[in-house]
Amino acid sequence: MTLSFQFGTVGAPIGTPKKPGGSVGAIEFSKSIGLNTFELGWVQSVRVTEATCAAIKQTGMDQAVSLSVHASYFFNLNALDEEWPKSRKRLMDAAHYGNLAGATDIIFHPGSYFGNPPAEVLKIAIPRLKGFMDELRKAKNPVILRPETMGKSAMLGSFEDTLEMSKAIEGVEPCIDFAHLHARPGDGTMNTHDEWAGLLKSYEKALGKKALKRLHIHLSGIEYGPKGEKKHLALGESDLKINFLFQALKDFGCAGRILCESPIMEEDALNMKKAWMKVSGEKE
Numbered sequence: 001m002t003l004s005f006q007f008g009t010v011g012a013p014i015g016t017p018k019k020p021g022g023s024v025g026a027i028e029f030s031k032s033i034g035l036n037t038f039e040l041g042w043v044q045s046v047r048v049t050e051a052t053c054a055a056i057k058q059t060g061m062d063q064a065v066s067l068s069v070h071a072s073y074f075f076n077l078n079a080l081d082e083e084w085p086k087s088r089k090r091l092m093d094a095a096h097y098g099n100l101a102g103a104t105d106i107i108f109h110p111g112s113y114f115g116n117p118p119a120e121v122l123k124i125a126i127p128r129l130k131g132f133m134d135e136l137r138k139a140k141n142p143v144i145l146r147p148e149t150m151g152k153s154a155m156l157g158s159f160e161d162t163l164e165m166s167k168a169i170e171g172v173e174p175c176i177d178f179a180h181l182h183a184r185p186g187d188g189t190m191n192t193h194d195e196w197a198g199l200l201k202s203y204e205k206a207l208g209k210k211a212l213k214r215l216h217i218h219l220s221g222i223e224y225g226p227k228g229e230k231k232h233l234a235l236g237e238s239d240l241k242i243n244f245l246f247q248a249l250k251d252f253g254c255a256g257r258i259l260c261e262s263p264i265m266e267e268d269a270l271n272m273k274k275a276w277m278k279v280s281g282e283k284e
C-alpha cells in the first residue's frame with residue numbers, strides 16, 4: 001500500500017552528501033531516507049543548464065521521486081508596469097526549466113497588496129497570471145502553477161486569494177502552506193480540526209472533490225505576531241497542532257504532497273510522515 005501523501009523537503013535536505021551533491025544528490029538522499037517527493041529551491045534565480053535539467057529529471061524518474069519547483073522570491077503579480085516584465089521572466093524561467101527538469105508543479109509567492117484592497121489587486125493579478133498560463137500552454141508546457149498561501153496579512157496570498165486565482169484560470173491551483181495560514185491571522189486561530197475542515201470544505205466547493213486528491217502542501221512549525229508570520233520553526237517548537245490538521249485531511253479523503261520547510265527539514269518531514277501514518281492508519 002502506498003500512502004495518500006508523499007513527503008519531502010523544499011530545498012536540499014541538510015544531510016545531502018557533497019558528492020554527487022546538488023539536486024541530483026538531494027533526490028537520491030531523500031529517497032534513501034524514506035522521502036519520495038522533492039521541491040527544487042530556485043528561490044534566488046534559475047541558474048541551471050538544459051543538461052542539468054535532464055539529469056535531475058532522469059534521477060527523479062529512477063528514484064520514483066516526484067518533483068516541483070519553488071520559483072524566485074523576487075516575483076510579484078502586483079508589480080508596477082515597468083517592473084512586471086522582469087518579474088514575469090522570473091516565473092517563466094522557473095516554469096520552462098522546471099518542466100525540463102521533470103517538475104510537475106511550480107510554486108510561487110503571489111506578491112504584495114501594497115496597501116490596496118485584495119479585490120482591486122486581484123483585478124491586476126488574475127489577467128497577468130492568465131496571460132502567463134496561455135503562453136505556457138502554447139509552448140506545450142503542462143506544469144501546474146501554484147500561488148502559495150502567505151503568512152503575512154499584507155501579502156497577496158490569503159487562502160481566498162489563491163482560490164480566486166485558481167477558479168479563474170485552468171491549470172492554476174493553490175500551494176497550501178498550513179503554517180502560513182495559522183500565522184496569518186496573528187491571533188493563534190486556524191489551529192483546530194473544525195477550522196481546517198471548514199477550509200477544506202471551501203477548497204472542495206471552489207475547485208471540486210478531485211482537487212483534494214492532488215493537494216500541494218507546505219508545512220513547518222511557525223513563529224508569528226499580530227501581523228502574521230515571523231519565521232519558520234521546527235514542529236516541536238511551534239504551537240501548530242498537526243494532528244488536528246492531519247485528521248481533517250483524512251476526513252476529506254485528501255492526497256498529494258507534503259513538503260517540509262522546517263529548519264530541521266528532513267527530520268521533520270519524516271516526523272510528519274510518521275504522524276500521518278498514525279492518524280490515517282495507512283502503512284507503506
